[in-house]
Amino acid sequence: MTEDRTLxxxxxxxxxxIPVLNEEGAIKDVIEGFKNVGYTNILVYDGNSKDKTREVAAAAGARVVVQSGKGKGQAMIQAFDAMTEKYMVMIDGDGTELPEEIHHLLYPVLEGKADHVAGNRIAGRTPGAFTALxxxxxxxxxxxxxxxxxxGLRDILTGYRAFTRESIQALDLKQNGFVIETELTVECLTKGQKILEVPITYLPRPEKVETKLHPIRDGYRISMAIxxxxxxxxxxxxxxxxxxxSFTIALLLIALHPFITWHGGSIFGTASVFFAGIGALLLVAGFVADISATLHRKTLKAIQANRKEQEKEYDQF
Structure with a gap:
């Protein structure tokens, strides 16, 4: 990918x-990659690594903070709370993403086209970057x-993102683990922020860096969070x-009813009516709650628009 804009x-x-945990084998290359394109304000949050990640990061010129708790989510929340800069770019410390592609994520934020930009790894994956599972x-x-x-987002689990300070300050994040990326995306959508997705190159994880993701366990947790x-x-x-x-169960019971010749057949009929009724009640509840949620989002947008107008008026004085 090439970048023909200059800001x-x-x-x-x-x-x-850069949130890290046992990234000794890759963190130096990540830090030097950003320094090579002119970014020296580099903050590494270490999740109590057992290797020399902290020492390597500090020697490479990054500010290193040992997070007070555990998990990527906790590191993100702690770093977001301490943020004073106008913009933040977050990247994984495992060397799977390219620091030199920072402008693809940062420029839309600088230009005011987005509050939050996410790098789509799936679109730019290289051979071997993902296992089949x-x-x-x-x-x-x-x-x-x-x-x-x-x-329309295609990669909500990406670790390469860019934000404005205002975007981060509006978020209410609570998750400590890998679910944080899902919560982060949901919060941005709920708060009406402009999210832009751009393709990025995604490389295979270096052999000297172990993955902390458990596909089945973490996949289940993320799905339940969604x-x-x-x-x-x-x-x-x-x-x-x-x-x-509920409707599916009701239909199955109705389909089985003709084949039940013993006295339990009547129970199947009653049960099918019961599940159909539950399905109808849940559907009505969904429609009512959806109307309430829609009104809430409209009210929130109106409040945000009014706040921005007030800030503009204040800046003029």
Whole structure:
């Protein structure tokens, strides 16, 4: 990818944030990659690594902070709370993303085209970057997310992102682990922020860097988080899942009813009516909650628009 735009800005206004855990084998290359393109305000948050990640990062010229808790989410929350720069670019410390592609993410933020830019790894993946299981899992999770949140995003789990300070300050994040990326994206959507997705190059993980992701366990947690968060943003989807399940059970019971010749056949008929009724109630609840959620989002947008107008008026004085 090439970058034909040139913007004049102070690169010290950009904080390069790298959450790490046992990244000794890759962190130096990541830090030097940013320094080679002129970014020296580099902050490494270490999750109590057992190797020499902290020493290597400090020797490479980064500011190193040992996070007070555990998990990538906790590191992000702690770094976001301490942020003073106008912009932040977050990247994984495992060497799978290219520091020299920072402008693809940062420029839309600098130009005011987005509050939050996410790098799409799936679009720019190189051979071997994803295992077959990880690629399938990522695609399933992203498909589920798009259905739950009416979103066009293709890679909600990416670790390469750019933000404005205002975007970060508006977020209310609580997750400590890998679910944080899902919560982060949901928060941006809920707060009405402009999210832009751009393709980035995604490389295979260096052999000397171990993955901390457990595909089955973390995939389940992320999927459950998506479903849980949907009750606020898209309650029709949240209730609709259970409604569909209830109707499906009812239809199965109706289909089985003619084949039940013993006295239990009448129970199947009663049960089918029961599940159909539950399905209908859940669907109605979903519609009512969806109307409430839509009104809430409109009210929030109106409040945000009014706040921006007040800030403009204040800046004029």
């Amino acid at each position: 004049i800005f102070d690169k010290n206004d950009v904080c390069i944030f 990880n690629l399938l899992g990522n695609r399933m999770i992203n498909w589920f997310f798009r259905r739950a949140f009416h979103s 479903y849980k968060y949907s009750r606020f943003y898209n309650p029709l989807f949240f209730f609709g899942v259970w409604s569909l399940l």
